């Protein structure tokens with residue numbers, strides 16, 4: 659077992675994990691943060707996307723020990739401490755960017771990072787930005803709308 663320290667959603671967490679524990683399993687099983695979903699478990703679907711030092715990563719492809727000493731944001735950490743939804747969360751709710759919700763945590767993390775890097779993406783940039791996340795329900799139309807709406811909300815809030 660390895661003792662590691664992760665800062666998850668601003669909280670320092672110490673956890674003992676086997677060397678081969680995936681970050682996705684560590685978040686879900688060791689820390690109880692089941693908002694991070696696991697779909698394919700081999701890097702294809704994007705459901706397990708979290709932010710590692712602000713960058714989106716597929717947590718099923720990262721060993722927990724590899725994240726030792728780093729900052730992680732999961733879907734549980736996107737809203738403000740008082741529960742106010744983030745602009746991306748608000749936009750997905752407004753534009754019906756989800757149906758069953760299984761893919762949603764991954765999309766929310768991916769889009770949060772995308773809009774931090776590019777606050778006013780073009781249609782093509784949005785499509786490219788979400789191309790690594792799979793959704794089996796929505797047909798993507800409302801997800802794309804949600805990304806543009808989130809960009810608008812962020813611009814209004816500035």
Ligand code: FES
Pocket residue numbers: 695696697698699700701702703704705706707716717718719
């Ligand atoms: S569960 Fe990680 S990419 Fe599908």
Ligand code: FES
Pocket residue numbers: 755756757758759760761762792793794795796
């Ligand atoms: S909303 Fe069901 S998989 Fe995307």
